[in-house]
Amino acid sequence: MAPLQSIAELLESFRSAAGAPRLIWYGPDHERVELSGRVLENWVAKTSNMLVEELDAVPGTVVAADVPPHWKSLVWALGGWQVGAVTLLDGGSPADLRLTMEAREETPDPGRDELRVFVAPGALDMRWPGILPDGAVDYAATVRSYGDVYLDEPADGKAELVRTGGAGYTFTDLLDSGPVAGADAPSPGVWLVPASLPLMTVLSAAVGIWADGGTVVLVHPSVEVTERLVAGERITARLDG
Numbered sequence: 145m146a147p148l149q150s151i152a153e154l155l156e157s158f159r160s161a162a163g164a165p166r167l168i169w170y171g172p173d174h175e176r177v178e179l180s181g182r183v184l185e186n187w188v189a190k191t192s193n194m195l196v197e198e199l200d201a202v203p204g205t206v207v208a209a210d211v212p213p214h215w216k217s218l219v220w221a222l223g224g225w226q227v228g229a230v231t232l233l234d235g236g237s238p239a240d241l242r243l244t245m246e247a248r249e250e251t252p253d254p255g256r257d258e259l260r261v262f263v264a265p266g267a268l269d270m271r272w273p274g275i276l277p278d279g280a281v282d283y284a285a286t287v288r289s290y291g292d293v294y295l296d297e298p299a300d301g302k303a304e305l306v307r308t309g310g311a312g313y314t315f316t317d318l319l320d321s322g323p324v325a326g327a328d329a330p331s332p333g334v335w336l337v338p339a340s341l342p343l344m345t346v347l348s349a350a351v352g353i354w355a356d357g358g359t360v361v362l363v364h365p366s367v368e369v370t371e372r373l374v375a376g377e378r379i380t381a382r383l384d385g
Contacts, residue, residue: 147355150298150300150302150315151225151226151298151299151301152226152299152301154222154351155222155298157354158184158188158354159181162180162182162185163182164181164359165178166184166354166360167179167184167362168361168362169214169215169267169362169363170361170363170373171367172364172367177215184219187219188219189290189291189292189293189294190288190290190291191220191222191223191287192223192294193290193291194286195223195224195229196227198286198290199241199261201228202228203228203299203303204230205227205228205229205230205241206229206230206241207224207230207240207241207242207243208232208237208242208243208258209232209233209343210244211243211244211343213337213339213341213346213362214364216245216263217343217346218346218347218360221347225299225305225315226294226298227294227299228299228300230304231305231307231347232308233307233308233344234307234308240258240259241258241259241261242261243260243261243263244260244261245262245264245265247274247275259279259280259281260280260281262276262281263284264284269284270284270285301315302314302316305317305318313348315351318348318351318352321348322348322351322352323349324349324353324356329380329381330380331356331357331358332357333353333356333358334361334378334379334381335353335358335359335361335382335383336361336363336374336377336381336383337350337362337363338365338369338383339362339364339385341385346362
């Protein structure tokens with residue numbers, strides 16, 4: 145099989161193996177979320193449609209990911225990349241949209257014209273569990289109303305996907321520089337990925353694992369990785385966190 149060259153090809157691989165698990169999340173309070181290729185691609189399509197129709201995203205829109213590694217963070221990255229948006233990982237840099245999973249008081253900066261999107265972390269959260277600031281968007285309460293299929297033209301396969309430290313990364317860059325590139329591990333594998341790692345590491349690892357047809361098992365720092373978990377998920381490789 146020829147190596148994947150773009151996010152569009154990666155999402156097509158999700159559809160081609162619709163029933164295979166591609167992303168599994170272990171979160172606080174015994175939360176376990178399993179997304180098959182079809183379900184993951186469905187979430188990505190809804191997020192892409194919301195970005196375009198609700199948030200006016202276009203190729204080159206900068207989305208600041210002020211969020212920790214989480215299954216919804218990965219969905220947001222994929223959804224943005226599909227429409228040509230850039231995921232910004234430098235928290236203090238200006239952006240068009242800013243994602244957050246935390247409620248905190250902030251003094252508005254009149255020099256910034258950013259739309260804030262609040263992402264409720266709970267799998268069953270139907271809306272943000274607190275009071276939203278004026279003008280903010282509630283992802284959980286909004287995304288489910290959007291279409292399950294993204295019909296617009298996919299973004300350029302050579303487009304910038306991630307920006308951090310002043311450098312931009314394309315799909316190929318993420319594959320080549322990711323922590324699983326050239327790893328001595330079964331292929332395709334089931335990779336345990338600690339959510340304590342930097343988001344850039346998790347994003348590049350996930351792209352590499354998925355491009356190889358594998359599964360990402362993302363584990364919150366508060367969750368103990370037991371022998372039962374490793375055996376139950378049939379983990380074949382793991383990143384150090």
